[in-house]
Amino acid sequence: MTVPITPLRPEECRPVPDAGLGALETEKGNLPLESVDVAAHVTGLVAGVEVVQTFRNAFDVSLEATYVFPLPPRAAVTAFRMEADDRVVDGVLKERGQARADYDQALAEGRRAAIAEEDRPDVFTIRVGNVVPGERVVIRLTLSQPLPYEDGAAEFRFPLVVAPRYIPGAPLPGPAAGGGVAPDTDAVPDASRITPPVLLPGFPYPVRLSLATTIDPAGLGLREVRSSLHEVGREGDTIRLRPGERLDRDFILRLAFDASSSLALVPDDAADTGSPGAGPADGSGPAEGRAKDTAEGTAEGVAKDATGSEGTFVLTLLPPQEDATRTASRDVVLLLDRSGSMTGWKMVAARRAAARIVDTLTRHDRFAVLSFDSVVERAFSGGLVDASDRNRYRAVEHLSRLDARGGTEMLAPLQEALRLLDGQDAPAPGAATGTDSGRFREDDDRPGESGLSREQARDRVLVLVTDGQVGNEDEILERIGARLHGIRVHTVGIDRAVNAGFLGRLALLGSGRCELVESEDRLDAAMEHIHRRIGSPLVTDVALKAEGMDLVADTVTHAGSLYPGVPLVVSGRYRGQRPAGALTVQGRTADGRPWEERIEGRPAHGPAARAVWARAHLRGLEDRYATGDHSLEQRIVDTSLRFGVLCRFTAFVAVDTRVTGEGGPAHRVIQPVEPPSGWEMPTAMPLMAAGAPMMAKMATFTTTGPPPGSAADRPVAAAPPPGAPPAPPFAAAPAPAPRRAARGFSIGRFLPHTGEGTAQVTDFDGIRPLLAEELTKLGQAESLPERERRRYLADLASRLRVVDQMVGGHPDLTVLAADLERAEWAEVSLDELWQRTTDLLTTLTGGSASAGSTSPASPGSTSPGSTSPASPSSTSPGSASGAEKGRRPFWKRS
Template sequence: MTVPITSLKPDECRPLPDAGLGALSTERGNLPLQSVDVTADVAGLIAGVEVVQGFRNPYDVPLEATYIFPLPDRAAVTGFRMEAEDRVIEGLLKERGQARADYDRAVSEGRRAAIAEEERPDVFTIRVGNIVPGEKVLVRLTLSQPLPYEDGAATFRFPLVVAPRYIPGAPLGDDQAGDGTAPDTDAVPDASRITPPVLLPGFPNPVDLSLTVNVDPAGLDLREMRSSLHVVREERTGEAATVRLDPGERLDRDFILRLSFAASTSLVLVPDEQERSAGTFSLTVMPPEAPQTRAPRDVVLLLDRSGSMGGWKMVAARRAAARIVDTLTSGDRFAVLSFDSVVERPERLPEGLAEANDRNRYRAVEHLARLEARGGTELLAPLEQALRLLGGAEPARERVLVLVTDGQVGNEDQILERVGAGLSGARVHTVGIDRAVNAGFLGRLAMLGAGRCELVESEDRLDEAMEHIHRRIGAPLVTDLALKAEGVDLVAGSVTRLGSLFSGVPLTVSGRYSAQAGADGAALTVRGLAADGQPWERRVAGTVSANAAVRAIWARAHLRELEDRYAVGERSLEQAIVDTSLKYGVLCRFTAFVAVDTKVVAEGGPQHRVVQPVEPPSGWEPPGAPAAMPMSFAAGAVAASFGGAPEMLASDAGGGAVSGGPAPGGPPPVAGGPVPPPAPAPMAAYPAPRPRGRMFAPGRGSARPVPHPLDAVRPQLAAELDRLRAAESLPAPVRLSLLADLGSRLAALAVYLGGHAELSALAADLAEAERPGADLPGLWERTVRLLTALTEDPGGAGAARRPEQPRTRRAFWKR
């Protein structure tokens, strides 16, 4: 039997008949991307996915095609294959520089080749070289992804378009890292690798999109399936179900399927195939009941009002922010910061944190109601300001930072490097509002702040999401989590972040184990402190499984943690990241899959190169609405995607099918100028040549004074010292708990500083503060003494200055 699943908002997502991403009609033919086929097999809380991209060469010369596309940010890419004619070439995972060298050599020699690279956790690039005239080449990616679960529902989210991102900073003078529309800058040194050209709305002949999800409840009671943003159909066969997209859907928004069923506490152990005494575990623990009381909170709300937030997103963001303010009580304090290129606060609220009384809450909501989208997404400054506001919170108060944004920025690494360490001192929750949200970056921010990331793809989804956020803002149910193993030994450094237990959200943690006698009879016990200060624990017996996806998903999560540590300054981790990626066969930013054919098909290599333009995301304001137009739209350029083919640009421009390139010898178009009126044939992409298509903050230069390494963290160290002095009269168990928490934050600060011997040593000792026999007076005195020295002495009691080191290797994205 076949029955329809009603979309949450049919009027907003029903496809236009002639719109989409795909073939660009010219005298010479079409753009290379012909089809995208996604097949997902969902079993419980894990999905195995195969993505097949079909490329065709409509030209009469060999072609190299480039496609910048998204994948789920938590997915582990474990397989890559190229198929052409009757030949099947399996991809090999190699260090990124070596993979590029192999690809370039094969293409120059006239052999077919393909390479897959990760630019961001959810942005990837595929290049396919030497597609001969008239030939179709298939590229297959195999991946596994976990399904987040909360409040009785799991979510399968598959992104389908890379949204334009704001690119701050001053342009760099060296060679560009990629072929995108924005130049590399000092803030985003690989901007040209994450900015594909963008098609204008209404462009005909979309890519043939096929998406199928096969759902196996795996013994769970599947009560309901809901599709968001797309029209789908369901086919039932016993307990299993298959969901398919209706034909004609476009690659312009995320695909989202929510599955309602009751999850349970479980421990899965997957032994390695080659060595059965080692393996990977995945633990899921359901949270306890929520208490009726909570601690007072200090809350800083950051609201993104930049140009990319125009239209329905700004409306939803204002509603979300107002709902957060309304949840505050008289015992709380708060601040509201709205930002684009500048940071603004409600005029009638006091400086610092204001009491959350009725009058102040009303003034904040009144300010939020007047906000409109404008400007660029300068996210770093408001994050730094928010952390300063929260730095002086009292120990008994819960410190909370809530960020409402679409996350469409390119300088993720710069932001993590500057504020990553400070995020550990507050509970950070992110609310991502978009139909093609930057989920990877928002998830990383929430993970560093031990908070939650809530994604909102429509106004209909907002109320449900805000109920979740309302609970997240409150104190967690269980903190200070630790694991105790029975029957197996946990491998040091392999266990993913434990975080805290929140209402409605199960704890999910994974890692590696060793067991001389096998994993049968193994168990894990989770221990922590409940909200009332009493010990809490849950013992979970293990079940042995052969599900290889558990190992891949753990490896991706472990690599993501290593990459985040690298981003905040721990550069020595590069080789460990490469080794881990190669050992477990999971793609990361430091490695790449490459498939090389042995057959020569194109003497001299490709004579034409095309970067596939992508759709503007659904729900984004079109050009012509300056207040809401994302700046990156004005920077999009199809000229960059046709490098090496000026004759094509010249011949096509007259027909109106391609825009952005002058005839040879003609004057260059003005970057960011007005979009030309529609021609008889639809415009293909937003105009402006790449060298002029940058976005950067006015007046920002590349030359900056180099501060002392401690300058950035000294305010936080001073705040930590104040908290300790204010807590000197508290009971011993409470003070030991405070020291243990402080140890985790000091460890993060030491990493941020690029290494600090005394902070690292103290952090290690404080991590053991709650163990029996801990020397409370000695630890307390030692901590106060070191923090005092670091906050008063610019050199800081042996502070480690980061020496200038010559760069012996190029950045991994430029090798």
């Protein structure tokens, strides 16, 4: 049968404001989740949070409602409660299989029940069953979470939406594990549990959101509170979200604190009383349980010893002052996600972040740049190349051409990066390279030709820039976890609803850092942090020596290394007759000298310290399980049950004794989630099954100006027929798309072609704004420590060489750039070189050139001493500062 489609003319359309395609309005409402209320109490540097979710049955039959939602990845969920019909039922933590069996049995018997399960470190599922028509059921979750701290500020981040994730692999036969839109696959066997349906943009009746944060500095000096992504109001010490906000992005508060070193000792009897987040232990030092809280061992040893009581310690140690020791040589592989979910501002921010990382490498380093979606592309053929000016410029040019496309196939590029860091130069089968990757050959310092002692002297670093939106986290960790020994992994998560749990776990396994970037304005500050991580740590081989107490074996979290601006936080279990004693932290500085610091312990109270440690310990055991050690399952369950903290192998279940109906629920609904803020959603989407016409599955992501042949060039598929498997959240490009010409700013256009000498591309007025900006930044950097100032001048050398080439060569700039390249040498006088740089830049931007300087003669060019201001017509087409004078930076334009 053929059904004609009659087009609707624009003049016949009367759009409803804020209404999405297929939106349905009923008097009773149409979604089970009515409201989400978050009440956080920040005490020092730990937050106690209560999350209240209200469900309402708007149907005429009994209902089971399912809600897939995020929580902070390092949060410890310690309590669960169901309230309905004036009845309160506290949840019981049980082994996950047993909890599900109890829940299913209760529903079959007509009793009301609820269950809370963890599917990922930051993705949880709540099911509420046998809700009678017209009834409201309230679910309460209690949790404690640490606040990461660095550079004088702590961060309270609370996620509010589970963003769509790319699901690789072949679909599995049989019933789905959950009610999500993606089928379970051999790579992600629980994909249907972590892919809730997505509301169409503009859905007019969102979930009512309330969020309030009360701040108690607990003796720390609170200087400032800033909200990053939301409009907030302040009433005394309480920060409240403005009414009308949607559940579409993370809530982020940054708190400027004055921190101090401390050792908090919390005995178990003190941890069993109090409220989450309360007590001095929560504010004793920065970042309880930061990204270094990996568990080193098993759960053995947690049993109480008859010789003394047990407790939890939290050690916070401020790093020593950074000295001028030269950064060790590094091998760096930069891995950039260019998949479809990175469309829009995220791709722009990712390119900028990657370029900033490349720009901070020095002549002592080697590096490689890999970009990936469904395929892997290299900026250079072969293995690692020297971080020379030429190679850095080529890498930045490669990055400037990248657009979002395809699917997030992350495992293959991670394996390729590890092969490079292991000294294996050849690309893996199927890997592609950049179009000009074979133009130059780098023969010096090749990984495969250098000796073992040379390799051992180099730091090996992997930097991943992505939004992390994948569903096969466990597969990735299992396949690469054992290969991360000796490789430091840093992750940069760019999204307003980032997969922080996975990125944090990956950085944790690699003893690195996880930086989260939720907006373009946040990028610069985050990249300053990651730059310091790539450099050598101040203190390595950190170990603890206890005095006056015994540390319980295999319970101390990973100590790692001390980095500039980042306090070290270590927690674990101790035994002693009373909460007293001291810890001496020992290690070695960057130049090999012994280093140690002793910190006296003090008694503290409250349950947060034990809960946060237990979650970190469980997370470490779970990561070891994911990497192949499946014998840990029972130990994980026992530890979770003993300390009352939810994990992936346990679940909270609340079962009412009252019978409310006959048999199980007659209708089941999975709550759709908001489209994440900042994502470009498809304009046409297949609709969900009958009964929820306003819901839709994501068929693909569109990109601005996609490469020919990419997924975005193909029309969005129509709704699948009934019974057909749902479409994957992202459409993956089957093959690398042909390249387009580079757009926008490209450093490479200012470089001379091989053998052609130096070509002028602008006159001196064209580079004057660039030099003025460099002078301003130089003044801002003058207060940095000596080591950082030396690094800054060395990086400035590469930028001045580009400016020098833009005008066809300027003697003073040429000489200065050459001298600045030696800024990191100890025998070079930093003050003298700094003053020389300031004087020359002042002269060149202030109206008079230094003696003997000349400008290349060309028709229409202006002498270096000219005081005429730069005009757009005299500025290089690629000069960002000149061409955009008076305009917003290109990455902020709409």
